[in-house]
Amino acid sequence: MNRHDIVIVGGGIAGASLGAVLAEHAGVLMLEMEDSAGYHATGRAVSFWEETYGGLAVQPLTTASGPMLAAPDPDFCESPFLTPRRTLHVGRAGDAAARDRLLEQFGAKVDLVPVDPAALVPGLRPEWSLGVLEPGVCDIDVAALHQAWLRRFRRLGGEVRLATALRRAEARDGGWRIETDAGAIDCGVIVDAAGAWADDVARACGVAPIGIAPLRRTVVQLRVPAMPSADLPLVMDLGSQFYFKPEGEGRVWLTPHDEEPSPPCDAAPEEMAVAEAIARFESVVDWPVEAVERKWAGLRSFSRDRAPVYGFDPAARGFFWFAGQGGFGIQTSPAAALLGAALLRGEALPPQIAGIDPAPYSPARFR
Structure with a gap:
């Protein structure tokens, strides 16, 4: 025993x-x-x-974790797990309330800067006129x-x-x-x-x-040769309909921010969610999509x-x-x-x- x-x-x-x-x-x-x-x-x-x-x-758990991820104990890992990225929260005119709520809820806790989003993302379609920059955001290895x-x-x-x-x-x-x-x-x-x-x-x-409810999240990797730079911020919709971020030169990781209820399983992407992700992406930027290189799904579990x-x-x-x-x-x-x-x-x-x-x-x- x-x-x-x-x-x-x-x-x-x-x-x-x-x-x-x-x-x-x-x-x-x-x-x-x-x-x-x-x-x-x-x-x-x-x-x-x-x-x-x-x-x-x-937020309190994320904020407290930041220093430990950025400068881990050398006995744990010799290299930081974070690399700078930034997030640009974007919206259209109808998302003004969501922008104001973000600033009100987190403005005293997190560094947030109202910005012109077109200045940070070349090719952003003009109707996406609202922007809030979160400069401290990092990618995690x-x-x-x-x-x-x-x-x-x-x-x-x-x-x-x-x-x-x-x-x-x-x-x-x-x-x-x-x-x-x-x-x-x-x-x-x-x-x-x-x-x-x-x-x-x-x-x-x-x-x-x-x-505890599992919810499926879909992700696709797109080949987008016209993407201006691999150093662009993560772009996140104020209305929670998408986010995407560069993944090297000419590639983007994109999700339609879906939360489809699912039993616990080896999750797989559904074609409708993939198509919806691409449609939302193309409504935000004018970078032509050359190919879907990968697609996958995972289960995010919420109380x-x-x-x-x-x-x-x-x-x-x-x-x-x-x-x-x-x-x-x-x-x-x-x-x-x-x-x-x-x-x-x-x-x-x-x-x-x-x-x-x-x-x-x-x-x-x-x-």
Whole structure:
């Protein structure tokens, strides 16, 4: 029989980051149902560090994560995970209320500058006349970050078991007995970091689900030889209908910002969503699209109020939720991991996140 202090279910950015913090002081096993960790949402992310992305509930976690991503501890990684990008929030005349709301909500927290968008994006169609620049936005090297978390986890003694799914679990003897494809495991705490499968994992453990909803997001890579520069900002619609960003010379990553409800699955793009993405792109800039080079989809998982869920389930002793990160789990992973570890261990928050209130993220809000 295997015995561990903590079993984390899920090896994506959520499980890997939390495990890398917990493994310093506990025996931690990570169960990943796929043959490789991060196969689903983490491996398909178009990720950037943007303080306004995700709304006011997510912003404190993003802001606190910024310094840790820009200048990581050399013991964690020798290179920063961020490179400058900027975001240009754009809109038409009818989006003035959305622009004003963005400035009102975040103007005191984030550096935001009203601008003429045509001055920043050559070829922008004239009706896109409203612009707000968010100059601090950066691209994130997602693969490097995820691998750094896993590397630290293993170095501290954490164990990863791939192609091993939790099938069921039962509370017993002050802890849990977990049945997996490879046999039984005993542990003190189960961490549900299973992303789109978070509610399924809870049910398998006899814990009531809290309503984590997977939503499909479509992404396409376009070849656009007329694109003026690879250094252009990420362009994000104030009306939440698209965003796109350069991905090297003459290439763009584009999403129609879709959120189609989906069961947990190996998500695939639908042709209608791809066509809608291209149509929206062509309505914004006059850069002719030469080809669709790639297309993919991933599942972003949200709680009912769209804020992450971190903490022990009040009705299930030893069951810890670390889920519902939506599309923000990568940019918030350093702060979220510190927060989750402090809550799990019952400790004070560390200095890097001392100003964050954990209450809005508690699963108790759904019980």
